[in-house]
Amino acid sequence: DTAVSQTPKYLVTQMGNDKSIKCEQNLGHDTMYWYKQDSKKFLKIMFSYNNKELIINETVPNRFSPKSPDKAHLNLHINSLELGDSAVYFCASSQGTVTDTQYFGPGTRLTVL
């Protein structure tokens, strides 16, 4: 019973392409997140989404857009991929606000060639 799942696990694509990463949580949580972990393992929040309220980290390029069809899903769509987008992307969820314990998915390793 996977709590937070992501697909795909690996994604290799060419510069300029558009791609999506899917995330689903079966914990009944109200808030979902996307994080980016770079090659030095630095983890940075990109978005948090709670009851249709989207909070965006201002440093995230507008080529990145989260899409939430329902409370259990928060997908990440990336337009016009760049080399610098290569990283591991983690989805997470929590019961309430960001102060709560967060449950992470297994990550999606994105490689842009």
Added chain:
Amino acid sequence: SQQGEEDPQALSIQEGENATMNCSYKTSINNLQWYRQNSGRGLVHLILIRSNEREKHSGRLRVTLDTSKKSSSLLITASRAADTASYFCATDAIGGGADGLTFGKGTHLIIQP
């Protein structure tokens, strides 16, 4: 500036020994959390300590928090090979809003059998 900073960046000890990792942060917080990340996996929540708590235990884990020094420590007693992982502290700044949880760069712990 980055909120959480772990120290040391890497730590290698013998199985059975105790491992201590430290985290420093810059702003006032509501709580501080510790997470573990095994290689190639997502983060797993270990323990949460609130700003009005000074010490917390969970199994072989002991966390302390000193809000006057803006620092926390994670002690793993009687280490095992399975404890080999990266450990991250995460803080939520009071009034942080869209910043969400801010993670440090982590301490990579290696337990030598």
